[in-house]
Amino acid sequence: MIRSALIKRPPLFLSRRQHSSVTTAGSALDAYKIQASVPRLSLHLLPGEQESAEDPLVRYGYVRQVSAGSYHLLPLAHMVQSNIADLARRHMVSVGGVEVSLSSLSSPALWERTGRAANTELFKIKHEDGTSGESESARVQYILAPTHEEEITNLVATNIAASRRKLPLRLFQITRKYRNEKRPRGGLLRGREFLMKDMYSFDVTQDDAHRTYDEVANAYRAFFESIGVPFVVAEADSGSIGGSLSHEYHYLSPVGEDNVVTCHTCKYTANVEKALAFPPEEEDGAFMGEAAVQYFLSDDKTTLVAAYYPPDREFSPLHLLAELPEDTINAEAESTGIEVAEEFATQAKADDDEGLFTRRLIRVMDARLSRETNLPRLPFHANKGTTTTMVDVPLVMAQTGDLCPSCDDGKTPLAVAKAVEIGHTFYLGTKYSAPLNATARDPVSGSLVPIEMGCYGIGISRLLPAIASITADADGLHWPVSIAPYHAIVVSKDAEAATTIVKELRAAGVNAVWDDREDVSFGAAMRDARALGFPVTLIAGKQYEKSGLVELQPRDLSVQQLKEKRGDAAFQSSVKDLPAKIKELLKL
Ligand SMILES: [Zn+2]
Incomplete structure (x- = not known):
């Protein structure tokens, strides 16, 4: 049973002779023979009904979610x-x-050597036999x-x-x-x-x-x-x-x-x-309320940095680091709250009574703060002799309206x-x-x-x-020609006409697909052609039967514009001239 099915399976590559003998009638397996030379939309795993998802790739059947954070790419997305x-x-x-x-499957030992093995976003595969070791790298067999x-x-x-x-x-x-x-x-x-x-x-x-x-x-x-x-x-x-x-x-x-x-x-x-982020003039040194603060400690715990900024702004640790001499503080500390300042004070007192006199406090003020700004109280009495204050420092993330740090005049928002x-x-x-x-x-x-x-x-x-989200519009996806799954889709109920057109185009280097779905109306096929985002839709319908002319509908034009262009010679072509016309249109 299995054996005969294997033997009957159509070959992956069809010979020239087999190509020319392709027809749309016959057994169901013929669909695969045709797919080899004339790609058919019905084989691209499109959902029967449009999904209601907000993500256009899910909605139009390009991808399917497997679980949180993982997706299957369906043929068009792939x-x-x-x-x-x-x-x-x-x-x-x-x-x-x-x-x-x-x-x-990466070796954990290498990640230990570069100091990155502890990163919590690494997927780690543990030894199946439960091998335990002294170090993390001994327990972990692989890092994905x-x-x-x-x-x-x-x-x-x-x-x-x-x-x-x-x-x-x-x-x-x-x-x-x-x-x-x-x-x-x-x-x-x-x-x-x-x-x-x-x-x-x-x-x-x-x-x-x-x-x-x-x-x-x-x-x-x-x-x-x-x-x-x-x-x-x-x-x-x-x-x-x-x-x-x-x-x-x-x-x-x-x-x-x-x-x-x-x-x-x-x-x-x-x-x-x-x-x-430098403040605009009206905000420069103008903040009057209670400042927010974050505390950072040096690795040897002898220097405390207190960074003050307006509470409605987002603090930037990188801006602070840029102002301080290298290695002043440990910027990767998990906590920057009052407990950091308390730890500093406790350490100082534990050393000796004079501890606070030998340790440094650096206060850094955002440029928006003024002399009138209230600063949160320190949990110890700061010693003036070992306290440094830096003012006029841009400490917060930029917002629209802050001044450009690169412009010479320093006034451009x-x-x-x-x-x-x-x-x-x-x-x-x-x-x-x-x-x-x-x-x-x-x-x-x-x-x-x-x-x-x-x-x-x-x-x-x-x-x-x-790219999908940026280029999509109300009608659906809209791929740039450079990466579109197909350059053109042929909408036609006439199998022979569609096959001829697609073959002609592909022979000339235009990547085309035929919408061969039998249970989809002409109107729905036209809507799908736009929604799936192909750069151009080709229609071989009644007019083709009468005059042999194929109608071109570029995705760049709106439905309204397309209505106005109907019958325009620029958007019609004989099959023979079609490849050149599309190449010109899509700049292929
Ligand atoms: Zn500038």
Whole structure:
């Protein structure tokens, strides 16, 4: 039984002769023969009825949710995602990228060495036999990789002898990554499983690494331009690395979770976490009420920093860090409440009675505060001799109306907008190469030095919902031609006509699909063609029967505009001229 079914299964690739013998009649298996040369919409797992979901990808049958934070991509979504991945691949290859595919099962020992094993968003797979060990890494068998700095640095360090290492090296991959998001939200935008393009660069000198960074950043711009959806490049926080070589690529969109500031005068663009926020004149030093405060302690607990700011604003720890000498405080402390100040006082008193006289208090005042501002009481008596006060510091996250930190006149107001982060370029220096002992020979000194690295990510599976939500309108999805699952959909009840048109188009490089669904009315098929977001709908109906002319309906035009254009020669074509006409229309 099974055996005969296998034998009867149609071959994956049809010979030319089989192609020409395809008909729409016959057994149910013929549908698959036709799919091979004429894609049919009925095989794309579209739901029978439109879903009521708010997410357009769910509503129009592109994706299906499996559980919180995980999704199945149905055929049309997978085609869009593959197109995005192919574009990304092309641009990475254009800067000398070599593709690899690393295992998702990463070694916990490597994460211990770089100090990232404790991250609570890592998915960890424990030993099945319950092996217990002294350390976390002994209990954990694998980490499901959310990113591959550790593994790829280790690969370069151990796989190629340092003397033979030919740098620069630019390795990239497009693979599934995992992140144990505690409260997954925003659909595919922030799932627990995602497809990412990640590139890692390896250079011997810092100069070379910076040049690599610029080249990859240019390739990123070219990639996002080729998609065709407007984007911004924002200066981003470079974390503990320092320096200015960290940029984020964003779509400005209300569905985003990031906030990006832009200045319309000097074009300064930055993540709100990075942008210093100077108050407009009327707010400068004008706040009179009771200030809010956050406390930070140095690792050795001898310095307390109290940061004061208006309570209706969001405090920015990064802005505070930027003002203080390096390593003054531990900015990653979980608590910044009054108990931190109490701990400081207790420690001081425990040392000796004079403890408070030998310890430092640094008070940092946001630029909006005035001399009249009430400051919350400290839980100890501050000693003037060891207290430093810094005033006029921008300590809060920027809001629309704050002044641009980059404009010369210092008077241009910033605009803050919601954004979806879709890419990130990052100069890493020796952050990973040093602990993982990835070295190369310095051409000048001749000695082995840690490799200079960079990492560069593109959220491939995030681009799918981001672009969908930005380009969708009241009629449904609206894909840019660059990534559309098909360029054109043919709506026709005439199987022979549809088959001829689709074959003609595909032979000329226009990717077309036939809406062959028998139980769907013409009107519903037309609505679906728009809702599914194909760049152009082709109709072979009554007019085609009479005159052999196919009607073209570009998705860019509204239903009203299409009504007005009906009968316009520019939107009709013979089958023979159709490929050229569509290529011109879609700029293929
Ligand atoms: Zn500016």
